[in-house]
């Protein structure tokens with residue numbers, strides 16, 4: 001689903017992300033961890049061609065599309081629909097005067113989902129199933145963005161991705177704005193989607209406790225470079241790089 005080789009992202013002369021290898025297969029979760037400014041978000045955004053003013057080299061394939069050479073039209077086909085980005089505070093991106101159901105219906109229409117009679121049902125059926133998949137009541141579709149909590153907004157953002165038929169979710173600190181119990185709900189939703197729908201998940205987080213509960217593999221970034229990578233259980237239990245040990249020691 002995601003295949004990265006020799007990715008380098010530069011702003012001017014400075015390499016802010018250097019990722020030799022990163023693969024996320026169907027039903028897998030890979031986490032990128034590291035302190036603020038280490039290049040995690042830049043790496044994530046570059047996978048969808050969303051870094052502005054950056055010079056990018058290497059090989060990036062997402063849902064079968066060669067991102068660095070694809071036409072803008074081809075990129076638009078995967079962005080949002082097949083590969084969805086879930087950010088830290090989705091509420092800010094939701095139009096305040098639009099009910100969530102109206103917003104979701106517009107997104108489906110924009111991407112042509114639910115228009116063909118055969119393709120997964122009517123827009124209403126697709127929306128109901130997506131909301132159910134993230135354990136929200138369908139009544140939420142009648143609400144405005146300010147009428148929902150941070151955890152509900154995050155789950156709605158994931159539901160939107162599901163409704164649009166996402167195969168890959170790229171999540172940037174999806175739970176950092178949430179309190180601990182609500183974080184657990186969002187993680188449970190993501191874990192369920194991987195297991196039940198084979199969704200591939202690339203997660204950026206500075207929260208190693210969260211990562212240990214969901215990721216199969218971990219990449220540790222520092223100053224733009226990957227200093228350690230491997231199975232999450234191994235990296236978190238027996239870190240081989242001093243920086244990973246530092247991150248682990250900083251855990252509460």
Ligand SMILES: Nc1ncnc2c1ncn2[C@@H]1O[C@H](COP(=O)(O)OP(=O)(O)OP(=O)(O)O)[C@@H](O)[C@H]1O
Pocket residue numbers: 011016034035036037038039040041042043052053206
């Ligand atoms: N548009 C830009 N122009 C120039 N430099 C940038 C730009 N965007 C990011 N950077 C720089 O790239 C480096 C990596 O930033 P990035 O946001 O990827 O780090 P991060 O690990 O995700 O940090 P955080 O956890 O704080 O989001 C930082 O030094 C940042 O200042």
